[in-house]
Amino acid sequence: MTTTDSPPAPAAVRPRQRRSGDTERGFSRVFRWISTGAGALLLGVLAAVALFLIVRAFPAFTAGAEQLHDAGKVPGSFGSLLGYVGPLVFGTLLASVLALVVATPISVGIALFISHYAPRRLASIIGYVVDLLAAIPSVVFGLWGVYVFSGLVGDLWVWFADVLNLILGANVEASPTGRSLATASLVLAVMILPIITAVSREVFLQTPKLHEEAALALGATRWEMIRTAVLPFGRSGVISAAMLGLGRALGETMAVLMILSPGLSYSFQIFDSGRHTTIAANIASRFPEANGLAIDVLIATGLALFVITLAVNMLARWIVARRKEFSGAN
Amino acid sequence: MSTSTAPTLDAVERTRALLVSVDPGRRRIDRIMTVLVYGAFALAMVPLISLLWTVIDSGRVRFTLEFLTSTMRGIYGGIDAGGVYHAMIGTLVITLLAAVISVPVGLLTAIYLVEYGRGPLARAVTFFVDVMTGIPSIVAGLFAFALFTLILGPTGARTGLVGAVALSVLMIPVVVRSCEEMLKLVPNELREASYALGVPKWLTIVRVVLRTSVAGLTTGVLLAVARVIGETAPLVITAGTTDSYNVNPFDGRMMTLPVYIYSQWRQGVVPCREGQADCLADINELRAWAAALLLILIVMGLNLIGRLVTRWFSPKLR
């Protein structure tokens, strides 16, 4: 990989390498091949995902506007595949970024709570409870979002929109059903809390104790210590945690599918329903009854999602990897 | 920035007070931040508690033995019957199959990374394992669908096997990551002792490294299973839905628990006619909640067993 220009192999490894060369006879060599093959297979799987998606999506790239509409079920006013993918990507990004904006500060708060505020005994229990959130299947989140949450926040959004319109003279529309992007984003935010919290917590715990103690010795309050020692140290870690959360939110399907009232437009009316949908939710809702070119079109949108999440994740992992090299952590 | 010291104090005491007490503005910020940090945690607990409470409260209504042991075959309208047996079996078969595919590949990859891995290939694998954990589950489903339709033709892609392949794409990186952590914990002294006795490397790995870390590996696999057992989207587009019992992953659709929840929700409220005796309007919602309760119990159970395995069986390494 070009992105991982790593330092020369640590010297400590070298003795073991020589020894393994010495003892590697007969089945040992076969075993090495097998396990190396498994590693290579893993890269092959990733390549295969990209390859098969491209192959299946190819007919959608080459189809004409008429074909796309008739057989591909691309709605009438979008003449081309790009015109169709555009609002989908917009909706996906908008929902995920909103979720991220909500989730990141809360996650950092929880991570700080676990690493620097809660009593040590309590901290591990709390960590487990937050992990519990991650263990809940997304379809259950969807069920809860539909039956419980959207009803609660629907009225709140209407009130919120009224207030905004009154004070700012804005033209905010809100749906009383609560099946809007804002609701879906909030549920997404809850779903990505655990991963952002987990990564941030690890980073905060790695803060050099000396820095913290030095800050406290200078008379800093706990918050000042965190602001001057912990947060600067953990900044890149929090950024990459947020990127990982973003990647998770981008691909989340069921909660969005069940909560959101779908629509296809470039609109910032996040409290109104029928404006947005996400790529993943759109695929899951249309795929079971699609056939022929319509499947190819959906796979093409899936390819777009794959490329976006791949880019976000690679960026996040690259930041993590770079940070590891600099800090000597892990 | 004024301290509220009494005017009667002399200069020395004033200085001491300045040094000892924190300036109230700073203290106020500290308090506010403490409240915010505690508040962030409390805020995150609200949805968790609300969700768990709703699932338990609504799920227990239909959580009966009959529900667990019957299928949806021949159930239509608002009939007060039907259950998740077929979905439980489907989930079991598909998840087992996914584990059968993922565990060898994942474990061998982890062995490669820990025992052999160096050079550009190992770096690439490490990097892309992390990247793979971020593949959206629906994309994994599309991949499995595309793979099987290209090989078997347009009708070949609605079986349990396709669903299992989709789940393995999601599961392999999780298995690799957790197994790698566990193998790294095995002390080098053990390996070196084994080599010193002339044991070949592969036997050292199998007999010493794997045996030492078997509890941790089991935990890792269980947690990976718990992670994919709740996946819905890839199964909606691969294994599909059916209302009958099917144990054969190579032929025909298979229902799974998460998909069952989704499809029951999708059926919505039953429009019962007036005076219709055997008709419950909200039967589908109740079934969805009961299945959700079952699914959460399974996931929590797997998590718990995973943690207990480590606690009870792991050799004292740390």
Next chain:
Amino acid sequence: MERHVKLSRFTRAGSAVTVGVLALTLAACNPDAAEPGTETSESAAAELTGEFAGAGASSQESAMAAWTATFGAQHPDVTINYAADGSGAGREAITAGTVAWAGSDRALKDEEITETAEYCGPDGAWSLPVYVSPIAVAFNLPGVETLNLTPDTVAKIFAGTIKTWNDPAIAADNPDATLPTTAVVPVHRSDDSGTTENFTDYLAATAPDVWTWEPDGVFPEDIGGESAGQSSGVIGVVESTEGAVTYVDASKVGAGIGTAAIKVGEEFVAYTPEAAAAAVDASPLAEGRHEHDLSYEIDRTTTASGAYPIVLVSYALVCSNYSDEATGTFVKEFVGYIASAEGQEVSASEAGSAPISSDLQGKVAAALEAITVG
């Protein structure tokens, strides 16, 4: 979704419960259906055995569940799998010959019939109407059970140009109703559906000045507004939202939801099964087809008295020739049962469809009779 009915072998403990339930249910509609163990001897008149697959429209899904359950009770050695993959998949499957019959929300087009010739014999496949469902304009206005609406008004509501329920256009046709100032929340199907296709076809035909969009299975996305997947999804939103209005298969309309009477000719016609069947009977068959192909071109602008022209006609696509004898016999029996008075009664009571007229039942029976086997 796929429906299995298999009453022959029970190898699992779990299915015993299902069977008990099934038997109980069937006992209500079919007095001949006794205990699962004993019914084989008396009702297996035709020696049908085997496993048969169908695929297609999800609109027929709940009716199909009832049909396969009741048919299966009479023919215990038959297993029927209906995969509700959508009409398009159904048409594709019958063309490829992977199913015995298919369900479709529209009849085959001429060129599609040509394509089916390979599997279905030189005459290709025939489209037989077996499932007629009125599409209701359903709304949630407490205290208002019915409203008179002209096609133009309906089109304006769904195009989003009528904003409140006390709009003069609505009030003009409903002098007696007390109309609230509630906002109109139109809800449309977000998925590709035959319901949307028939409804937009109706609007385009009857209100061309207001509804300028082409009839399509996907609702025009530039209108925006509330949407949900599946019939149960849209009706769910309507049930929980005051002022919401949708178009939905009439069978899904539950208590507390009002429905519109639509202006046909000079009168306002409420949806009833009879009115829907009347609209089908008042429509011409597609021209230039085989005599047994029963493809209707629904006349949306009909002025026939008592006809309700917003109907969805869903077809069974059957081959004119089956090379496999068992499959052919099964299709004749099964589709014959579906289209019989008994089968139509079952779907009417369990899925809320409109029974096709006895005249049409006869035509379908004649078409099935003409299917050649071997």
